[in-house]
Each structure stands twice: as C-alpha cells, then as structure tokens.
Amino acid sequence: MRALVKDGIGVFSPQGFLDGNNVISFLSIDDIEATAKLNVDMILVSLKKVVFFNRNGLDAFVKMFAKVRAANHATVGFCDYDEKKFTAINKFYKDDLNFSLFSSYAVAELFASSFKDKNKNVLLYSEDKSQRAAMAIELHDNGHNPIIAQTQEEFKTKSKNANAYDVIIENTYLGQMGQKIATRVTGNAIIYTVSSFLDTQIGNTFNIAYHNNSLNVGFRLFIFDAFKVVSMNVHALNFFSKLASSSAEYNATICFVGLSFEKTPIEFKETLEDAGILFYEQMEEILDNKELLKELGASSATNVKNKRTLNKVIVTELPNFIEATVETIEMMTNSKAIKDAAKVDKIEIKEKDGKIASSIGFYGDIDGMVMLVFPIEIAKQACELLIGEETNDTEMILDTLAELVNIVGGKIKTLLGEQGHRVDITLPRTYPNVDALLEVAQEKKGVQVDLSFNDDKFLFFLTR
Amino acid sequence: MITKEKIEGYIQKIPPSSKILTVTLSLLNEGELIKAAQIAKQDLALSAYLKELVNKPIYGFTNSVSDLNQIFGILGVSKSQQAVYNYMIHLLSPDQWKLFQLNKQSFENLQAELSTGWQKITTHLQEDSKEIQSAIALLPASMIVADALFGEKIDDVNLLRSVNPIDLNTILQRLCGMDLFDICEEITKKWEMSSEIAEIVQAASGVKPSSNTKIDTLGKWMHLLLFYTLSKPTNIEAGLNDFIDFQVEYVGDIYEEFSTLMEIA
Numbered sequence: 001m002r003a004l005v006k007d008g009i010g011v012f013s014p015q016g017f018l019d020g021n022n023v024i025s026f027l028s029i030d031d032i033e034a035t036a037k038l039n040v041d042m043i044l045v046s047l048k049k050v051v052f053f054n055r056n057g058l059d060a061f062v063k064m065f066a067k068v069r070a071a072n073h074a075t076v077g078f079c080d081y082d083e084k085k086f087t088a089i090n091k092f093y094k095d096d097l098n099f100s101l102f103s104s105y106a107v108a109e110l111f112a113s114s115f116k117d118k119n120k121n122v123l124l125y126s127e128d129k130s131q132r133a134a135m136a137i138e139l140h141d142n143g144h145n146p147i148i149a150q151t152q153e154e155f156k157t158k159s160k161n162a163n164a165y166d167v168i169i170e171n172t173y174l175g176q177m178g179q180k181i182a183t184r185v186t187g188n189a190i191i192y193t194v195s196s197f198l199d200t201q202i203g204n205t206f207n208i209a210y211h212n213n214s215l216n217v218g219f220r221l222f223i224f225d226a227f228k229v230v231s232m233n234v235h236a237l238n239f240f241s242k243l244a245s246s247s248a249e250y251n252a253t254i255c256f257v258g259l260s261f262e263k264t265p266i267e268f269k270e271t272l273e274d275a276g277i278l279f280y281e282q283m284e285e286i287l288d289n290k291e292l293l294k295e296l297g298a299s300s301a302t303n304v305k306n307k308r309t310l311n312k313v314i315v316t317e318l319p320n321f322i323e324a325t326v327e328t329i330e331m332m333t334n335s336k337a338i339k340d341a342a343k344v345d346k347i348e349i350k351e352k353d354g355k356i357a358s359s360i361g362f363y364g365d366i367d368g369m370v371m372l373v374f375p376i377e378i379a380k381q382a383c384e385l386l387i388g389e390e391t392n393d394t395e396m397i398l399d400t401l402a403e404l405v406n407i408v409g410g411k412i413k414t415l416l417g418e419q420g421h422r423v424d425i426t427l428p429r430t431y432p433n434v435d436a437l438l439e440v441a442q443e444k445k446g447v448q449v450d451l452s453f454n455d456d457k458f459l460f461f462l463t464r
Numbered sequence: 465m466i467t468k469e470k471i472e473g474y475i476q477k478i479p480p481s482s483k484i485l486t487v488t489l490s491l492l493n494e495g496e497l498i499k500a501a502q503i504a505k506q507d508l509a510l511s512a513y514l515k516e517l518v519n520k521p522i523y524g525f526t527n528s529v530s531d532l533n534q535i536f537g538i539l540g541v542s543k544s545q546q547a548v549y550n551y552m553i554h555l556l557s558p559d560q561w562k563l564f565q566l567n568k569q570s571f572e573n574l575q576a577e578l579s580t581g582w583q584k585i586t587t588h589l590q591e592d593s594k595e596i597q598s599a600i601a602l603l604p605a606s607m608i609v610a611d612a613l614f615g616e617k618i619d620d621v622n623l624l625r626s627v628n629p630i631d632l633n634t635i636l637q638r639l640c641g642m643d644l645f646d647i648c649e650e651i652t653k654k655w656e657m658s659s660e661i662a663e664i665v666q667a668a669s670g671v672k673p674s675s676n677t678k679i680d681t682l683g684k685w686m687h688l689l690l691f692y693t694l695s696k697p698t699n700i701e702a703g704l705n706d707f708i709d710f711q712v713e714y715v716g717d718i719y720e721e722f723s724t725l726m727e728i729a
Contacts (some may be wrong), residue, residue, distance in 0.1 A: 006627070015710040017692060025701045048537035049710045051712050051715065262706075326624070330616070332465075385630075388634070388638060404627075406627055407624065407626070414619070
C-alpha cells in the first residue's frame with residue numbers, strides 16, 4: 001500500500017480489520033522505504049475505514065513513522081478516528097506516544113504548513129494543559145485563530161455554538177511536529193517552509209533542482225515561510241543571497257515572511273534586501289493582496305532567462321509524451337482523440353476564449369515542459385471523474401485540472417523510465433486563461449500537436 | 465477507459481446456465497438431493513469442483529468425501545444450492561487474473577471462506593431460506609467483473625488512484641452510470657437466479673441500502689463479512705482490500721454482534 005499524496009500530506013487508508021497478521025500485507029518494507037523518500041510535510045494513517053485494530057496492527061505503522069521522521073522530519077500520526085479509537089490508541093501507547101493524533105483529516109490539515117486555507121476560527125480542548133498550549137501555538141503559527149477552552153465544561157458550552165467556529169478540535173494530540181523545507185503552491189506562488197536554525201545544512205536540505213525547474217516552468221514568486229526560524233548564520237545568508245541572484249535572472253521574486261531578527265543580526269536583513277529579497281511580517285500581506293501578488297510575479301512569468309531549444313532526445317520521445325497525454329484525457333473523458341496537426345514552432349492558439357491551461361515540467365536525464373490547453377468543457381468533463389459531480393467553480397476545475405496534469409506527468413515519468421530516462425516532475429501550474437499561459441510560452445519554440453476530443457479542440461505543446 | 469458498450473458486450477458474452485445446472489438447481493429446490501446428485505454427476509467439471517470444495521480444510525470434514533450423493537447429503541439442500549451457485553460463478557472467473565493477484569485455487573479458497581462465514585451468519589440470524597443462504601455465492605462475481613473490465617487498464621487505474629482515493633465501483637459508476645453490483649444483478653437475471661439474491665448483494669455493496677429492513681440487515685452482515693474476508697493477508701496481497709469502499713458507518717450497528725460471532729479479540 002502506498003500513501004496518497006496531496007498538498008504535501010501523504011495518507012494511508014487501510015480498510016477493514018488491522019492486526020498483527022495482516023499489517024505486513026498492508027505495509028511492506030518497500031512501502032516504508034518509498035514513504036521515507038517522499039517530499040511531504042505530513043504522513044498520516046487514516047483509520048476512517050478501519051473497523052477493528054489492535055496494538056500489533058498499529059505497530060507496523062508506528063515503526064514506519066519513526067523511519068519517516070528520521071528521514072525527512074515530517075509530522076506523522078493517525079487521523080480520522082472516533083473517541084473509542086482515540087482512547088484505545090492512548091491506552092496502547094500510553095508512555096510512548098511520540099506521534100500525533102488528529103481526530104480528522106481536516107484537523108490535521110490545520111497543522112500542516114502546506115494548508116492553503118488560513119484564518120480559521122478554531123475552538124480547541126485537551127485535558128493536557130501543555131497540549132492545549134502546543135496546539136494553540138502551532139495553529140497560530142499556521143495563520144489560524146485558536147480559541148482555547150480551559151475546562152471540559154467550557155468546551156461543551158462553547159461547542160454548542162458550533163456556527164461560531166470553523167473547526168472544533170478535541171481528541172487530538174500533537175507528538176513531535178515536523179521541521180522540514182516544504183514546498184507548496186498557493187495560487188501560483190511557491191511557498192517553502194524553513195524552521196529553527198538556518199545554517200550550512202540549508203544547502204543540503206533545500207531542493208535546488210526542484211526550485212530551478214519551478215523557475216523554468218514559469219513560477220515567479222517564491223515565499224519562505226520563516227515564522228519558526230530562530231536564527232540564521234552567515235552560511236545561510238550566503239545561500240539565500242546566491243539563490244536571490246540566480247532567481248533574479250528569471251525575473252523571479254523571493255520573499256521572507258515572519259522572519260524575526262531577535263537572534264539574527266539585523267545587518268543580514270540589509271544584505272538580503274540588497275540581493276533583492278523582500279520581507280513581510282504576515283503571509284496575508286502577500287496572499288490576500290492580489291495587486292501585490294501580481295506585482296511580485298505570481299501571475300506573471302515574463303522574461304524567461306534561457307530560450308532553450310528542443311533536443312534530439314526529447315523529439316525522439318515525443319510519441320511517448322503525446323501517448324501519455326492522450327491516454328489520460330481519453331481515460332478521463334471516455335472519448336477518442338483524433339490528431340489534427342503537428343508542427344515545430346512557437347505556440348499558436350487560434351481561439352483563446354473559453355480555454356484554460358496547465359503545464360508541468362520534468363527534469364533529470366532530460367528536461368522540458370508539457371503545456372496543455374483545454375476547452376473548459378473538456379476540462380470539466382475530465383474533472384468530473386475526479387470530483388464526482390458537475391461543477392462550474394473555476395477554482396475547483398483548475399485544482400482538479402492540476403491533478404489531471406499530475407497524472408499526465410506521472411505517466412510521462414513512467415514511459416520515459418521504460419526508455420531508460422530517469423526524470424522527476426515539478427508541481428503542475430494552472431492558468432485560468434490563455435493569456436496567462438502565453439506569458440510563459442509565447443517566446444518558446446516547441447512541438448505543437450492539435451487534437452480533437454469529440455470535436456473539442458485540445459492543444460499539446462512540448463518545449464524546454 | 466470503460467464504456468457502456470463494453471459492459472453490454474461483457475454481459476452478452478456471459479454464457480447461459482447449462483441444462484444440467486438448471487435441472488440440478490431445480491431438483492435441489494424441490495429437496496430432491498439424490499436426484500440432483502445423479503444429474504450433477506453428468507457434469508464432470510461440476511463434480512470435480514464440488515469434491516474439491518467440500519474437502520477444503522475450512523469445511524472441517526475429517527474424512528475425504530468424494531461421492532456426489534454423499535456431498536449433497538452432508539451439505540443439505542441450502543448449502544448444496546450455494547455450492548452449485550459457487551460453481552456457476554467460478555465458471556465466470558478468468559484463467560488468468562490481471563487486476564488481482566488471484567488464481568483458480570485462491571479464488572476457490574475465497575469463495576469457500578465467504579460461504580462458511582455466511583453460513584455462520586445465517587445460522588446466527590436464523591435465516592434458513594435457500595435464496596438467502598445462496599446469496600453469498602454471487603458476491604465474488606463483483607471481483608470477476610472488476611478484473612474483466614479493469615484488467616487491461618491497470619496502469620490507468622493506478623495512476624488515477626495515485627491522485628484520488630477512488631474505488632473501482634465509483635470509477636465505473638461515474639464513467640458508465642452503472643457499477644459492479646449492477647452488473648452482478650444482470651448476471652442473476654441471465655442465470656434466472658432469485659431476485660432476492662441480487663437485492664442482498666446490491667445492499668452488500670454498502671452504497672445502496674435496501675428499503676426492505678430484512679434485506680438491508682443481511683446486506684450489512686454481508687458487507688462486513690466481505691471486508692473481514694478481504695482483510696486476510698492473502699486477499700490484501702491479491703489487491704482485493706480496496707477494490708470497493710468499506711462503509712464503516714453502514715455496519716456500525718451490527719459490528720459488536722459480528723465481532724462476538726466471529727470471535728474477534
């Protein structure tokens with residue numbers, strides 16, 4: 001069984017009965033190794049569909065938690081349980097509860113640095129006073145408004161007025177929380193989370209290949225969430241200065257949010273500002289200000305540093321790229337694709353209205369980017385399978401489109417792997433209209449393939 | 465990925481029940497065990513299947529049983545009918561499973577596990593109707609159908625499920641407007657099985673509760689039995705554990721009784 005990863009949170013969802021006899025079948029050694037290598041903020045095991053478990057059944061997952069935390073410092077724990085299961089877990093691991101317990105996935109999300117929805121009013125209660133404080137601090141750090149009930153009675157009284165709160169937390173426990181450089185996308189800004197002491201290790205923990213490829217895909221705003229940073233030394237200062245200089249070549253902006261200079265020399269701030277890094281106190285100052293977001297580059301991607309051309313390897317693999325894309329869209333829409341035309345040139349989109357787009361980059365043995373332009377109706381149809389219902393909510397369609405393009409990326413990765421090319425894929429980027437896409441793509445040369453699905457025109461563009 | 469036409473084609477390809485099977489079932493229905501055994505003997509594959517089935521350790525017979533008269537006699541009317549239905553479903557199973565890591569032997573074991581579990585449940589619930597006791601035989605048909613429809617699309621299914629925790633039943637429902645259990649119902653119609661069997665199995669999907677309280681209760685027990693069985697290591701390794709969604713809330717009110725009956729610690 002593998003974890004399903006979404007928005008930086010990996011979730012295992014076993015079903016049925018969980019005991020010492022069958023847990024090895026749910027979670028093999030390979031599964032544990034693969035999980036430890038995931039680039040996530042959180043690894044959770046959902047007990048929602050588990051009707052029975054005993055300590056032996058949970059032990060294999062608990063051992064995995066230790067491995068994952070040792071490998072990448074992610075937050076680990078169980079979620080989606082009722083009070084009876086919560087009591088049972090506490091009883092099993094009374095003196096050894098070093099993982100977290102979140103009563104639901106929605107509660108866990110609040111504690112994940114990758115969670116997009118901020119500013120939630122959260123009522124919380126725990127019998128343990130230090131747990132109450134720890135939860136409130138974490139929630140506050142993540143941009144929410146925690147309201148602590150000091151007694152069970154107070155909690156009961158307050159929770160009767162459920163409409164006053166977005167989320168009510170009980171039966172939740174924070175084990176050791178994760179500390180890692182995480183990546184998440186809010187709108188089209190990439191947010192990295194940094195914490196504790198920033199020193200020479202930042203060079204090892206920061207995924208520079210991922211960052212460079214995000215630049216290439218067209219991301220232009222990178223925010224370092226630094227609320228939990230205690231201090232920074234000169235090695236980290238040099239690292240960020242260099243990062244800012246190299247990003248400037250792409251006209252990208254780097255910001256620090258919430259960085260305190262109590263224990264970091266204030267001169268460092270001036271040095272970083274000289275390198276072009278901006279400082280903000282609150283994440284909302286950027287994310288809630290659409291004008292500022294636009295100014296900082298989250299919706300723009302002009303001035304691409306390198307206009308790279310396609311190479312022979314990519315052209316040779318072109319049929320694989322098209323096959324991966326066509327198969328996925330066919331699968332999602334249950335319709336057949338017809339190839340209308342193909343050419344090597346700059347991207348050309350004849351009818352811009354009613355279209356949305358998405359792109360995904362790949363890097364490794366070969367690198368490049370696939371852009372897909374969908375008529376919104378095809379996108380809606382393709383997304384219906386994932387959402388389960390018709391929707392006209394553009395944001396939801398774009399989010400689901402990103403998942404769909406992720407599937408295409410996964411397929412490309414597999415197909416290229418079969419040809420002996422090892423590649424990784426970036427996060428998908430979405431564009432609410434064609435103009436936004438053209439800001440990234442109009443100067444790039446690549447292979448354009450026009451396809452029809454049930455007479456709807458669909459465009460595939462492969463470039464570097 | 466899968467179209468309604470493909471499903472219709474699949475249903476059309478299901479062979480009608482043979483005359484021997486029809487007559488055997490009809491005689492069993494009348495309680496004519498010896499006559500039914502005489503007819504069943506003419507189908508050598510059926511005889512071999514029944515011999516193998518009842519001699520599985522899970523049936524708990526100390527001595528090997530090989531004569532069909534003896535087999536029907538030991539099993540009694542209800543269990544004999546269930547065994548014949550198991551054989552019919554077994555006929556549908558593929559030579560080579562693609563989606564699930566199953567083979568002839570492991571599928572038969574799964575059928576036997578479900579049948580003995582269901583026997584325990586129907587005895588506990590004091591349900592002695594032949595149709596109710598036989599209903600369990602149809603349940604594994606959902607796995608056969610899933611393998612037949614999704615077997616060639618394993619990579620697509622895996623990719624889809626790598627971004628969304630969606631079960632095969634839901635995928636099929638969203639793509640074609642009918643799910644695995646609807647197809648099972650079509651099988652019952654083709655084989656002229658009792659409509660009660662189809663109703664119980666539809667409820668056992670966990671997503672289509674029956675308005676008939678009795679059928680709904682039986683559906684809950686069957687749904688829980690299914691996941692109790694699919695939580696066995698061999699079935700998890702076969703990839704069966706998550707082919708449909710386990711509806712924990714649906715079985716909430718019978719779980720304690722189930723765990724006592726099955727002696728779950």
